[in-house]
Every structure is written in structure tokens, then in C-alpha cells.
Amino acid sequence: xxxxxxxxxxxxxxxxxxxxxxxxxxxxxxxxxxxxxxxxxxxxxxxxxxxxxxxxxxxxxxxxxxxxxxxxxxxxxxxxxxxxxxxxxxxxxxxxxxxxxxxxxxxxxxxxxxxxxxxxxxxxxxxxxxxxxxxxxxxxxxxxxxxxxxxxxxxxxxxxxxxxxxxxxxxxxxxxxxxxxxxxxxxxxxxxxxxxxxxxxxxxxxxxxxxxxxxxxxxxxxxxxxxxxxxxxxxxxxxxxxxxxxxxxxxxxxxxxxxxxxxxxxxxxxxxxxxxxxxxxxxxxxxxxxxxxxxxxxxxxxxxxxxxxxxxxxxxxxxxxxxxxxxxxxxxxxxxxxxxxxxxxxxxxxxxxxxxxxxxxxxxxxxxxxxxxxxxxxxxxxxxxx
Numbered sequence: 001x002x003x004x005x006x007x008x009x010x011x012x013x014x015x016x017x018x019x020x021x022x023x024x025x026x027x028x029x030x031x032x033x034x035x036x037x038x039x040x041x042x043x044x045x046x047x048x049x050x051x052x053x054x055x056x057x058x059x060x061x062x063x064x065x066x067x068x069x070x071x072x073x074x075x076x077x078x079x080x081x082x083x084x085x086x087x088x089x090x091x092x093x094x095x096x097x098x099x100x101x102x103x104x105x106x107x108x109x110x111x112x113x114x115x116x117x118x119x120x121x122x123x124x125x126x127x128x129x130x131x132x133x134x135x136x137x138x139x140x141x142x143x144x145x146x147x148x149x150x151x152x153x154x155x156x157x158x159x160x161x162x163x164x165x166x167x168x169x170x171x172x173x174x175x176x177x178x179x180x181x182x183x184x185x186x187x188x189x190x191x192x193x194x195x196x197x198x199x200x201x202x203x204x205x206x207x208x209x210x211x212x213x214x215x216x217x218x219x220x221x222x223x224x225x226x227x228x229x230x231x232x233x234x235x236x237x238x239x240x241x242x243x244x245x246x247x248x249x250x251x252x253x254x255x256x257x258x259x260x261x262x263x264x265x266x267x268x269x270x271x272x273x274x275x276x277x278x279x280x281x282x283x284x285x286x287x288x289x290x291x292x293x294x295x296x297x298x299x300x301x302x303x304x305x306x307x308x309x310x311x312x313x314x315x316x317x318x319x320x321x322x323x324x325x326x327x328x329x330x331x332x333x334x335x336x337x338x339x340x341x342x343x344x345x346x347x348x349x350x351x352x353x354x355x356x357x358x359x360x361x362x363x364x365x366x367x368x369x370x371x372x373x374x375x376x377x378x379x380x381x382x383x384x385x386x
Contacts, residue, residue, distance in 0.1 A: 008045065013045065020148055023150060028142075033101075034057050036148070040067075046067070054123070054124075055073070060108070060113070067083050098127075099135065101132050120146075153315065154342070162244050163247045169198050169202055169243075170198075174251050176197035177212060177238050178238070181236050183386070190212045204244065206243055214230055215235075216357065219355050221353065239351075246319065249316060251365070252361040255384045256385050264358050271352050271360050272381055274299050277295055279373070280294065283372045284342055284368055284371075288340070291340070292312040296308065296334065311334075313331065313332035314326065340368045343367075362381065364377045
């Protein structure tokens with residue numbers, strides 16, 4: 001077998017595993033199981049589009065990790081991950097992956113240990129979990145949610161380098177989308193240009209669909225292109241993303257076509273100003289709540305509090321569909337005491353939406369540094385007019 005080229009040095013994977021094991025010990029856990037694809041790639045380097053089929057990484061405190069995946073994937077795991085090849089197990093399409101999980105735990109002498117499972121994982125069904133606990137003779141397993149995520153919060157320099165590569169693709173995608181926007185253009189054509197620039201700049205497939213929407217659709221959450229023609233006096237809401245080695249960045253801007261409703265222009269200005277206010281206090285030692293307050297207060301004073309119903313931002317890093325953010329790790333939200341530390345990275349997006357009218361947005365990604373912050377996605381704060 002040729003030498004495996006991993007996204008990070010093996011010493012970095014060892015550091016991550018050691019940090020996870022220390023947190024396991026603090027919770028009294030002997031074995032932690034996770035089926036979260038972001039956590040699996042973080043600890044092993046294994047990256048696959050097949051993450052949606054059953055897979056589980058078993059992390060014992062006192063022996064090497066074991067990975068159970070669909071048999072079709074075993075060869076790739078052995079050839080592209082930091083796992084020992086003999087610690088990769090496969091279940092076939094005619095068998096039960098839950099039964100296979102029980103068999104793997106029994107084979108490696110782990111079934112009687114103090115077992116924890118990441119209960120907030122999206123890709124483990126209730127039915128599969130019930131089979132595993134019944135076969136183990138346990139009513140329930142310890143909840144191991146949040147352990148690996150805690151280690152993932154602060155990015156090392158190599159991770160930041162991947163995020164900077166991702167950001168270049170994000171910026172190229174947004175610029176292409178803006179350049180393609182004009183009255184009479186179709187939103188799907190704008191999205192096509194954004195995707196073309198994104199891939200040409202080296203991005204992988206996104207963790208979340210990019211957004212291009214206008215008119216009333218811009219006032220609805222999670223809308224994107226839908227074969228709608230840009231009108232002569234539209235406000236176009238766009239949020240782009242980029243992905244490099246599964247590390248994701250995002251960037252949003254507003255384009256005013258012609259002379260939209262004056263309130264939409266005001267919303268764009270307020271979103272821009274709220275972003276600038278949040279950025280002004282974004283530094284080590286600041287709390288999540290303080291950053292959120294800075295943005296929210298600008299919006300409140302503008303009389304648009306009813307257009308801003310969510311958090312100001314969220315952690316970013318590794319992401320697989322359906323999500324490109326790490327909001328489950330950390331968010332910038334009201335009253336949150338979380339203290340910002342160097343190495344944390346966030347997407348700040350104080351966007352404004354009003355049903356029946358539309359939406360406007362300015363956003364960017366920031367790294368917390370030792371002395372302040374670094375803008376990952378530098379882009380003009382100008383409100384583009386077309």
C-alpha cells in the first residue's frame with residue numbers, strides 16, 4: 001500500500017485524540033461512539049460522500065480506535081485515513097449495521113465498558129440505537145454529546161490555512177454572482193455563475209446550498225434560486241460559501257437593482273452597520289453576548305428588531321451537508337457568556353428579513369487572533385447598485 005497522505009500530520013491527529021480522551025475520562029467514559037461525519041473526519045482524516053449511510057467511530061480510552069462502515073467503503077478508509085487498517089470493520093448491504101455495531105463492540109471487548117454515544121448525531125436512527133442498547137443489555141448509554149466538539153472549537157494553524165483557501169473560493173463566487181446580477185437576469189443563471197467561479201477557484205461541494213433570492217422570497221428563511229427573473233426594482237439577497245478540505249467559509253452581500261422599496265435599502269444599510277459594530281468588539285476576551293449585543297443594538301435603534309429573529313453568528317470549520325456551519329459548537333447570541341479565544345472562527349451574519357417585503361444581508365468570517373481579529377473574507381462594504 002502506498003503511503004497515506006493525510007490532511008494533517010499524524011501528530012495532530014494524536015493531539016486531538018488525546019484531548020478527547022481526557023474529556024472522556026473527566027466524564028467517567030471508557031468508550032465513546034460517534035456517527036457525526038465532521039467528528040469522524042476530524043479524528044481520522046476519512047472524508048467520503050457516503051457519510052449518510054451508517055458509520056460509527058468507536059473511541060476506547062485504552063486501545064486504538066475502531067471504525068465500522070459500509071463494506072463498500074472499507075478499502076477507502078484503509079487507504080485514506082489515520083486509522084489502523086486492521087481496525088476498520090465493514091457491514092454488508094444484507095446485514096443490520098446495528099447488529100454489526102454490537103458484534104464489533106463484543107469482538108474488541110468493549111461491550112461491558114462504560115459506554116457513551118453521541119446522542120445528538122443526525123445520522124443515527126432511533127431504531128438503530130434501540131437495537132444496539134438491547135443487544136448490549138443496557139437501558140441507555142451515557143450521552144457523549146459535545147466532547148469532540150469541545151476539542152474542535154479552537155483551530156490550529158493548519159486548519160486556518162484551509163479556511164483561508166476556502167475563503168478565496170467564497171470571494172470569487174460572490175463576485176461572480178454580483179457581476180451576473182441585473183434587471184432581467186434569472187436567479188438560476190446568477191447561481192450558475194457563482195458555482196462556476198466557486199469550482200474554478202478550487203472549492204469542493206458545499207456543505208449548504210448557496211442563496212440567491214430576490215423580491216418577497218428574500219424575506220423568507222433559507223430561500224434560494226428558483227427560476228425567478230430579477231425585476232427592475234429588486235433587492236437581491238445573496239449568501240455564498242466555499243469549501244476546502246471540508247473547511248467552510250461564507251460571505252453575504254446585498255445588490256439593489258434599480259430603485260427598490262426604500263425600506264429595503266435601509267435594511268441593507270442597517271445590516272452593514274450591525275456587522276461593522278459586531279466586528280468592532282470581536283476580539284479575545286469579549287463574550288459571545290457582547291458581540292451579539294453590538295449588532296442587535298444597531299438593529300434595535302433602527303426600529304428593525306422584528307426583522308432580526310436569530311443569533312448574530314456561529315462557529316465555522318468542518319461541514320458536510322446539510323450544514324456548512326458549526327453552530328452546534330458555538331454561536332454568537334444574546335446573553336451568551338462564552339469568551340472568545342484565539343483560534344476560534346465565526347461567520348457573523350446580522351441579516352434582516354421581513355415577510356411580504358424582502359431581505360438584505362451583509363456578512364463575513366472572522367478569526368479571533370491574539371490581539372484582535374483577522375477577516376477571512378475581506379470584501380467591500382459597499383451596497384452594490386445595478
